[in-house]
Amino acid sequence: MNKFLLVIILLAHIQPAIGQLLVDAGDDVVVCNDWLGMDTVQLGGNPTASGGIPPYTYSWETTWTVGSWTYTASDFLDDTTLANPTVIYTGEHLTFYLTVTDSESNTGIDTIVVDFTNFGTHLGTVTFNIQQGDSIYLFGCENVFGGFPPYRYLWRPNHGLLDSTSLHFWAKPDSSVAYYLSATDSSGCTAVGAPVYYINVLPVSVNPKDDHNSEVRVFPNPATDHICIKVPGNHPETKIYRFYDSQGRLQYETQASGRSISVETKHLGKGLNFYSIQIDGRPVGQGKIVVQ
Numbered sequence: 001m002n003k004f005l006l007v008i009i010l011l012a013h014i015q016p017a018i019g020q021l022l023v024d025a026g027d028d029v030v031v032c033n034d035w036l037g038m039d040t041v042q043l044g045g046n047p048t049a050s051g052g053i054p055p056y057t058y059s060w061e062t063t064w065t066v067g068s069w070t071y072t073a074s075d076f077l078d079d080t081t082l083a084n085p086t087v088i089y090t091g092e093h094l095t096f097y098l099t100v101t102d103s104e105s106n107t108g109i110d111t112i113v114v115d116f117t118n119f120g121t122h123l124g125t126v127t128f129n130i131q132q133g134d135s136i137y138l139f140g141c142e143n144v145f146g147g148f149p150p151y152r153y154l155w156r157p158n159h160g161l162l163d164s165t166s167l168h169f170w171a172k173p174d175s176s177v178a179y180y181l182s183a184t185d186s187s188g189c190t191a192v193g194a195p196v197y198y199i200n201v202l203p204v205s206v207n208p209k210d211d212h213n214s215e216v217r218v219f220p221n222p223a224t225d226h227i228c229i230k231v232p233g234n235h236p237e238t239k240i241y242r243f244y245d246s247q248g249r250l251q252y253e254t255q256a257s258g259r260s261i262s263v264e265t266k267h268l269g270k271g272l273n274f275y276s277i278q279i280d281g282r283p284v285g286q287g288k289i290v291v292q
Contacts, residue, residue: 025045026048026112042087048100057100096112125141138197145249149185227262238257251267251269
């Protein structure tokens with residue numbers, strides 16, 4: 001009788017405990033993505049599967065349709081059969097479905113939502129000449145956009161700035177400087193743009209030429225079908241006209257050698273727009289245009 005009880009006790013000790021198969025696809029995540037590349041992010045839990053009877057097999061699935069193209073999990077993950085695959089390609093708002101199967105064909109399913117910031121930029125720049133001791137108001141050429149609002153902005157270098165966290169700001173540098181913008185969205189992702197405002201600080205004895213916005217005529221403003229921009233003086237050189245939307249994104253660019261141009265408003269967005277005019281890299285004007 002004692003021997004029989006001992007066998008039962010030993011069998012109880014060596015019999016594995018079989019629990020319910022548990023699956024963890026991980027917490028919902030935002031993948032930071034900009035023109036420099038994408039953050040390395042792995043999906044799945046730690047561990048991704050437990051319980052049941054190992055070993056486990058993993059299968060990640062998703063679909064994303066853009067026009068006539070349909071993307072699947074293999075387009076976004078390095079290996080759809082891993083417990084913790086790495087995201088290798090950007091998308092939008094994706095729901096991944098993870099199915100785990102144990103050695104006894106028991107299955108469990110969990111999901112994870114993956115969002116992508118997808119920051120963008122433009123390559124437009126604006127150059128201004130100011131005399132030492134002068135201030136200048138800068139606006140309309142922000143070159144970082146995308147992500148998830150609201151945003152926190154920061155201009156660098158913090159040289160001569162009264163407020164480095166506003167999109168529109170006064171600057172009073174005492175030496176020439178190039179300002180660039182970084183933006184952090186609500187998910188904590190940050191993108192840094194290339195220098196966009198170039199400020200040349202001239203000695204008081206040097207007079208900057210043709211840098212007088214008040215001399216540039218823009219009419220009609222507000223505009224409906226077209227808008228005329230007239231540059232004063234005798235400027236036979238080719239002038240570059242750039243137009244930006246209210247977020248600082250370049251919408252339209254044209255060149256002309258005459259004193260005036262006419263631009264159809266179909267090239268611009270409704271509401272507030274900004275323009276800049278340059279001759280051989282020198283600014284000769286900037287301002288606002290309202291399209292109705």
